[in-house]
Amino acid sequence: MPTHDEQSAAVHHEKLADIVGQANVLSGEDVPARHVQDLWGSDRVGQAELVVRPATARQVAQVLEFCHAHHQPVVVQGGMTGLVSGGVPARTEVVLSTELLTGMRVDVAAQTLVAQAGAVLGDAQRLAREHGLTVPIDLASRDSATLGGCVAQNAGGVNVVRHGMTRRHVRSLEVAFADGRLTTLSTPLVKDNAGMDLKQLFIGSEGVLGVVTSVTLALEPAMPARAGAFCAVRDVDAALALLTTLRQTMAGAVTAFEVMWSDAYEVLDGTGLRLPLPFGYPLYVLVECEGTDTGELSAKLVDCLARLDDRLLDTAVAGTAAELAPLWAARERIPSEVLRMQPLFGFDVSLPATRLEDAIARMRAKVTERWPAAKLLVFGHLGDDNVHIAVATGERDRNRKPEVEHIVYGVVADDGGSISAEHGVGFEKRDYLSYTRSADEIGMMRQLKHLFDPRGILNRGRLITWGEENV
Template sequence: MRVRVEELAAIVGARHVVTEDVPARHTQDLWGSDRVGHASVVVRPGSAAEVAAVLALCDAHRQPVVVQGGMTGLVSGAVPGADEVVLSTERLDAVSPVDVAGRTVTAGAGATLAAVQDSAAQHGFLLPIDLASKGSATIGGCVATNAGGVNVVGFGMTRQHVRSLEVALADGRVLTLSTPLVKDNAGMDLKHLFIGSEGLLGVVTKATLGLQPGALSRTGAFVALEDVDAALGLLNTLQRKLPGAVTAFEVMWDDAYRTLEPTGIRLPLPFGHPLYALVECRGADPEGDAERLAAAVDGFADSLLDAAVASNAGELAAFWAARERIPAEILRMQPLFGFDVSVPARELAKCLAAMRVELELSWPAVKLLVFGHLGDDNVHIAVITGETTRERKPEVEHIVYRLVTESGGSISAEHGVGFEKRSFLGYTRSAGEIALMTQLKELLDPRGILNRDRMIPWGGER
C-alpha cells in the first residue's frame, strides 16, 4: 500500500478507515461472481470534500483506488485487488427534499435506489429506474453503470433521468456538471462522460434526478405466445392502443419459466407454452385502465395461446413475483454461465437458435434458460453445460458474445464491462472507440488510479 492508514484517517476519521475484519460484502459482487477480491483498506468518506481529499492523496502517491456502491453488479467492476484502497460511498447517503416544482430529487452516491424512490413517492412522484436489487443498489452505481431495469421500455435508462452530477476527479477537483434544468445547452453536457463510465473517469458523489408523475393505477397481463414475433406484435399493439401507458414488457422462455415448478409459487399461467410475457401499464383511471388493457389484449387474442389480466393489485403482484423469482431459481443451478446482453428484437430468435446449435456441438446436454426485457432488446441468458466445473467458461463466452455481435447486439446490456467482459469489449466496440476511451481515461486520470484495469486495460505507470 502506497498511502498510510494514518493519512486516510486524518481525512475521514479513524473509525471510517477499516483495516481489520473487513466485511465480506467488500470483496465480491452481492450476487456472486468468479472473482473474489481482497480488501485490505476500506475508506468511507462522508462528503464530496473528503472524497476529493482521499483521491488527491492517492493520486499523489499513485495509489490505485476502487470505488464501491451497493456491490450489486455482475461484472466484478468493484471487486478489489489486494493493492487497492476501497473507497466506499456508503456514507454519502443523504437524500435532499424533493423539489416539487422542478420535479427533481438530489441524492448522494451512497443512497439506495429504494430510499430515493420512497422519497419521491411521498410527493406523488416516480423515479422510473427500477431494479430487483433496489434495496442495495446505490444511486452512484446506477449512474456509473447507466443502469436499466424493468421500466426501460417506458422510461429509458438511467441516463434519461440524470439532470446534473457532482463528480470528484482523480486529482481532487470537485465539479458540478450541468444544472437541474430540463433544457440547458450552454456548452457541452459533460455529465454524460461519467454516466456509464464505471468509475474510470471520476467518482460520482451526488446526482440530481428528474421525476415522473406517479401513476394512480397499475394494471398488468400475463400471456402465453408462440414466438418472439408474436410477443413483438403484442407489444406494438399495446403501445398503439394504449399510448404512453406500457412501462414494462418482460418475457420468459418456457425453460426459464419451468424453473418455478418446484417452488410452489402461484403461477399466472400453466407450463407448456413456448413463450410468456408480462406487461405492465400505468395510468390515471383506476376503474377504466384495467378494462382498456383487457380490451387491448382481447383484440390480440388470435395470436395468444393463453392470457390472464390482473383484476387487482394482488394479482399483478403475483405476476411480478413469478417473474422476479426466476433469476434466483436459475442461480441454484450451478455451475452456470450468465449473460446480460442486447440483441435486436428482429434477430433474437435466430440468434438464440444458432447459439443453441453451436453450444450443443460441444455440450450435447446444454440448457439455455432465457428471460428479459424484450421491449428494450435486453435478454438474460443462462447457459448450463452439464459439466461440473467452470474451466471452459472462455469457450462458452466466445460462442455467446460472437453470435450476439454477429446479430448486431451488444455484449453488455446492463451492469457494464468491469473485469468480466473486458477481454470481449472489442466484440462490440471498434478499435477507434476503445482508443478514444483510453485517451479520455489518460486525460482525466493520467496516473490511472481509478478502477484500474476495469473495462479497458491500464497501460502502466506514468
C-alpha cells in the first residue's frame, strides 16, 4: 500500500500536470541529474522527486498558488551555476525550473531587453549585439546562467568595474508571489519615482520572497574597439596604482581589472594554453578597455602603461579583440583548473582593496599554521574588491570545512569585508551571515520573508531561516 507521502506526491504530480502539461512534470528516473547539484559541484547533493517546468508566467503563478494552498515547499532553479547550493533541492521540495521561460526581445528605441527568467545570458548578449547594443552584465558562465538567476543573485562578473552589478541595469520586474499573485514591479522608464521602488527588494533576494518571471534590462551601445594588457606587478599596491592611473587616463573606458596571485596563475602549467606572461612573478593583472576607435584606444592604453614603467615587471599588450582572447582564456581557465585540486574549499568574498594584501597574508598564515601542506590560491576582480579564494588543506577528506570557513570568514569580518561578493548566501553561507549583516538587518530580512511568504514555502532554509516549521 502506498505511504501517505507517496499518495501526496501522486496527487501533486496530477494537479501540477493539469497546470503545465504532463510532459512538463518530471519525476523519478525521468529527472535529469542537473537538477540535484550546482553546475560547479558542491558538498550538497539533493533529491529532485518532482520537477515542474512552467512555460508562461501565469503557469508559474498557478504552480505557486497550488503549492501555497497545500503548504508544499518549492525550490526555484535557473542555470544552476551558483556556488552556494541555493537551487539544490531537498527530497520534500518541488523543483520549479525556469528552463522553458526563454522568450526575449529588444526594444531598440528604448535600449532595453525584455526577457523571461529562463533566458540564458549568453543568448541575450548575442541578441543585443544584433542590434548594436550590449548587455552590461557578463559572467564566465554566460552560456549557462539565466537572467532570472542573475537578478535573484544580483550577479556581478567581470565587468562590474565599469558597469556595476545586475541591480544597476534592472528597469522593471515581473514577479510571482508565493500565494500565486503575479505582479509587475516598477516600469521600464528611465525616470520613475512614483513611490517606493519595490523591485529592489527582489534583486539579490535569492528567491526567498518571490519568483522572478521576467526582467526588463537597460542595454548600452556596443563599443566596437577593445584593447587590454596582461601585466606582472610586485604587490597589490602596484596593482592599485595601475588601476588608479587607468581610471584617470582612460575615464570610463576600463571594463575589467582582474588579478591573479602567482599560485593561482601557476595552475595553468601543463594546460597547453598560450600563456600571456611567464611564471615567477608575484601578481598578475588583466586589464580590458573599450572605446569607439581601435587605434586611439590602443594608443591611450600603451601611453598609460608607459607612465607606470617603474611599477610593471612585465607586460603583454593586446591592441584588438582577437589579441585579447588568449589573455581572457588564461584568466577564465583558472577556476576549472583550481577545481581539480580536490578536496577544495572555495570562497567568494569582498575585502577593501587597501586591506587586501594584509588580509590574504593573515589568511595564508592561519591556514598554513593549522595545515602546513595547505595551499591558498587567490584570484578575482580587484577593481570591485571581489576575490575568489581556494583552500586545499592537503588532506583527503572535507571534514575541515568548518575550520577553514571560520578562518577565512573571520579575517573577512575583521577587515570590514563581505562573506559573499556575487554568489549569494544560499545554504552554504547562511550560518555565517552574521559575520557581515547585523542582527537588526537579519531581523528585517525575516520580517520581509514573513510578509511575502507567510507559509515559508519558497527556497526554505536558504539565506535565512524563517517559517520552516509552518510548512
